[in-house]
Amino acid sequence: xxxxxxxxxxxxxxxxxxxxxxxxxxxxxxxxxxxxxxxxxxxxxxxxxxxxxxxxxxxxxxxxxxxxxxxxxxxxxxxxxxxxxxxxxxxxxxxxxxxxxxxxxxxxxxxxxxxxxxxxxxxxxxxxxxxxxxxxxxxxxxxxxxxxxxxxxxxxxxxxxxxxx
Numbered sequence: 001x002x003x004x005x006x007x008x009x010x011x012x013x014x015x016x017x018x019x020x021x022x023x024x025x026x027x028x029x030x031x032x033x034x035x036x037x038x039x040x041x042x043x044x045x046x047x048x049x050x051x052x053x054x055x056x057x058x059x060x061x062x063x064x065x066x067x068x069x070x071x072x073x074x075x076x077x078x079x080x081x082x083x084x085x086x087x088x089x090x091x092x093x094x095x096x097x098x099x100x101x102x103x104x105x106x107x108x109x110x111x112x113x114x115x116x117x118x119x120x121x122x123x124x125x126x127x128x129x130x131x132x133x134x135x136x137x138x139x140x141x142x143x144x145x146x147x148x149x150x151x152x153x154x155x156x157x158x159x160x161x162x163x164x165x
Contacts, residue, residue: 008059015063018051018084024091025069026083026110026122027076030054033104038081041098041105050094051084068114075109075116088112089128096126 003011019025030038038054045052057076064070085091092110099105110117112125129137 012063022084023088024112026091027080027108029106030081031079048090069111071116092126
C-alpha cells in the first residue's frame with residue numbers, strides 16, 4: 001500500500017531534518033539482500049549513529065533540494081538504501097563494511113562536503129579512521145613524550161637509590 005500525501009510530507013520532512021545536520025550521504029543498491037541481513041545492517045547503523053532507510057527515490061529527491069546533497073539526485077534510481085550521518089565517515093563505513101561481506105549490496109554513490117563520490121570515492125572515504133579513532137591516536141601521540149619523561153625520571157630515581165644504598 002502506498003503512502004498518502006501526509007505520510008510523504010512527513011518522510012520528506014524527516015529526511016530533510018537528518019540532512020540539515022549531516023556531513024555525508026551514501027546510497028547503495030540492495031536488490032537481493034535478505035531481510036535478516038538488512039536487519040543486521042540496520043543494527044550496525046544504529047550503533048554507529050547512522051540514519052539508514054530504504055526510501056522512495058522521488059521523496060529523497062525532494063528532501064535534498066537546496067542542500068549540499070542535491071547533486072546526488074540525478075543518481076537516485078533503482079532500489080536504493082540511504083545512509084546519512086553527521087560523522088564524516090560513518091555512513092560510508094557502515095555500508096562499505098557490510099558490502100564487503102554481502103555481494104548483493106552494491107555501493108552506488110555518495111556525497112561528502114558537497115562533493116559527489118563514485119563507488120571508489122565512497123570506499124576511500126570509508127577507509128579513513130573515524131573521529132574517535134583519530135582522537136585516540138592523537139592522545140597517544142600527545143602522551144608519548146610525557147610517558148617517556150616519567151619513565152626517565154623513574155629510572156633516574158631508581159639509579160640514585162642504588163647509589164645511595
